[in-house]
Amino acid sequence: MATTESRITVASRIDRLPLSSIHRKLAFVLGVGTFFDLYDIFLGGLLGAVLVEPFHLTTLETALIISSGFMGMFVGAVVLGVVSDYIGRRAMYMINLLIYSLFSLAAAFAPGFLWIVIFRFLAGFGLGAEPPLTDIYLxxxxxxxxxxxxxxxxxxxxxxxxxxxxxxxxYFVAQTSILSLSGWRWLLIIGALGALIVWFLRRNLPESPRWHEIRNNDVAADATLSTIEQQVMREHRLESLPEPQPVVVEPQKQATIAEIFSGIYARRTTMLWIFQILQTVGYYGFGSLAPVVLVSKGFSVVSSLNYAALSFLGYPLGSLLSIPLVERFERKWLIVGSAILIALFGLSFGFATFVPLIVASGFLLTTVSNIFSNSFHIYQAEIFPTRMRGTAVGIAYSLSRVTSAVLPFVALPVLKSSGPVAVFVGTAIILVVLCVDVAWLGPKSTGRVLETISH
Structure with a gap:
C-alpha cells in the first residue's frame, strides 16, 4: 500500500475560507449551465409526444427520438468525464456547451426524422459531462x-x-408556425442560444486548484488559490485567514479504471454503478415519459403538456427543499428515503385517472425526485478522492445515460400493451432494489470530500 502523509493541501486551504461572492458566482454560473442540461433532457419526452403525428412515428421511432439524446450523453459522460481529469474542469466546461449548442441548433433545422436523431445524439454528447462536472467542480x-x-x-x-x-x-406546440418554422423547432433553438450565452458566462471561471494540485502543478494551484484568497480577504476586510488544518492525503498519481475497482474503492464503485443503472428509471423515466403516458391515458397532446408542466413544478421546489436536508441528514439515507417516496407517488400517478390526482401525484413525485437527485449528486462527488473523481464519477454517471437510452424501447412497448400501471409497478420494484444497493454497499459521507484511504 502506498505511503500517506499529513500536510496542508489545497482542500484544507479552501475549507478554511469564509463564504464569499466567488462561491455564490460559481453556484449561479454552474446552475445556469445545468438549467440547459435539464431543459434538454426533458425536452426529449416532449419531442417524443409532439413529433408522432407530423412525422407519423412508430413506437420504435418515438423511442429513438427520446433515447438519442441520452445515448449521446452516455458517450459524452464517459469520454469527456475522463478527459476532464487530464485537461481540467474549466477547459471541459468550455468545450461541452459549444458542442451542445452547435448540434442542438442543427437539430432545429433537421430536414427529417433520421437527422433529428443524429443531431440529438451529438448534442447529447456535448451535455453528457455537464452534471458530473458540476458535481466535481463544486x-x-x-x-x-x-x-x-x-x-x-x-x-x-x-x-x-x-x-x-x-x-x-x-406554448410553441400550440403554434402552427412562427417565422415559417414549426413550434417544436423553436424549442431546440432556445436551448442552443441559451447554452451559448452560458458559454460566455463561463469564460472567466478559474480552473480548479485541486485539479492543478493532483497534476503536480503546485505553482498554478497556489497562484489560482492565492487569487481567490485575496479576493475573499478584500471582500470580508480581513488581514489574514484562519490557519488551514493538515490532512492525511494519498500520494498524487493518475487514476485508472482498474484502481476504482481496487481496495476500499471497489465497494463504492460497485454500489455507484448499480445505483446509476437503476436510478434513471425512477428519476428520468417519469420526466421523459410523462407526456407520452398522459397521451396513452386519452388526453390530447396539448393537455398532456399542460399537466406535465404543472407536475414539473415540483422539480425546483424539491431542489429548494433539499437545501436544509442535505446538510442535516446523512446523504445515503436521504437517497434511500426519497427513492421509496418516488416509488409510491409513481404508483399513484400510474393508477390515477382523475386530473387533480394525476397532477398532484406527478407534482409530489417530482418534488421528492429532486431531494433524491441533489443528495446523490453531492454524495457521488464525496466518496472518491480528487485525483480519481472525474474518472470514477463520470463513468458511473454515464451508465445512467445508457439506461435512459434503453428505457423508451422497454417502457413504450409495455405502455402500449399493458398500460401505465405496469410501467410504474416495474419502476417501483427497480427502486426497491436501488435502496438495498445503497443501504448495503454505500459508505457514509455527509460533509466530506474523501481524501484519505483509511476512514
Missing amino acids: GEMIPRQARGRYTAWSYTLGFLGVPLAGFVGR
Whole structure:
C-alpha cells in the first residue's frame, strides 16, 4: 500500500475560507449551465409526444427520438468525464456547451426524422459531462461546511429548466408556425442560444486548484488559490485567514479504471454503478415519459403538456427543499428515503385517472425526485478522492445515460400493451432494489470530500 502523509493541501486551504461572492458566482454560473442540461433532457419526452403525428412515428421511432439524446450523453459522460481529469474542469466546461449548442441548433433545422436523431445524439454528447462536472467542480471549489447547500442551490436554479421546458413546449406546440418554422423547432433553438450565452458566462471561471494540485502543478494551484484568497480577504476586510488544518492525503498519481475497482474503492464503485443503472428509471423515466403516458391515458397532446408542466413544478421546489436536508441528514439515507417516496407517488400517478390526482401525484413525485437527485449528486462527488473523481464519477454517471437510452424501447412497448400501471409497478420494484444497493454497499459521507484511504 502506498505511503500517506499529513500536510496542508489545497482542500484544507479552501475549507478554511469564509463564504464569499466567488462561491455564490460559481453556484449561479454552474446552475445556469445545468438549467440547459435539464431543459434538454426533458425536452426529449416532449419531442417524443409532439413529433408522432407530423412525422407519423412508430413506437420504435418515438423511442429513438427520446433515447438519442441520452445515448449521446452516455458517450459524452464517459469520454469527456475522463478527459476532464487530464485537461481540467474549466477547459471541459468550455468545450461541452459549444458542442451542445452547435448540434442542438442543427437539430432545429433537421430536414427529417433520421437527422433529428443524429443531431440529438451529438448534442447529447456535448451535455453528457455537464452534471458530473458540476458535481466535481463544486465539490472541489466550495468549502466543506457549505458544499451540500451550495450544490443544492445550484441544482435548484438548474431545475427551473424542467417546468420551463413544459410550459414553453406547451406554448410553441400550440403554434402552427412562427417565422415559417414549426413550434417544436423553436424549442431546440432556445436551448442552443441559451447554452451559448452560458458559454460566455463561463469564460472567466478559474480552473480548479485541486485539479492543478493532483497534476503536480503546485505553482498554478497556489497562484489560482492565492487569487481567490485575496479576493475573499478584500471582500470580508480581513488581514489574514484562519490557519488551514493538515490532512492525511494519498500520494498524487493518475487514476485508472482498474484502481476504482481496487481496495476500499471497489465497494463504492460497485454500489455507484448499480445505483446509476437503476436510478434513471425512477428519476428520468417519469420526466421523459410523462407526456407520452398522459397521451396513452386519452388526453390530447396539448393537455398532456399542460399537466406535465404543472407536475414539473415540483422539480425546483424539491431542489429548494433539499437545501436544509442535505446538510442535516446523512446523504445515503436521504437517497434511500426519497427513492421509496418516488416509488409510491409513481404508483399513484400510474393508477390515477382523475386530473387533480394525476397532477398532484406527478407534482409530489417530482418534488421528492429532486431531494433524491441533489443528495446523490453531492454524495457521488464525496466518496472518491480528487485525483480519481472525474474518472470514477463520470463513468458511473454515464451508465445512467445508457439506461435512459434503453428505457423508451422497454417502457413504450409495455405502455402500449399493458398500460401505465405496469410501467410504474416495474419502476417501483427497480427502486426497491436501488435502496438495498445503497443501504448495503454505500459508505457514509455527509460533509466530506474523501481524501484519505483509511476512514
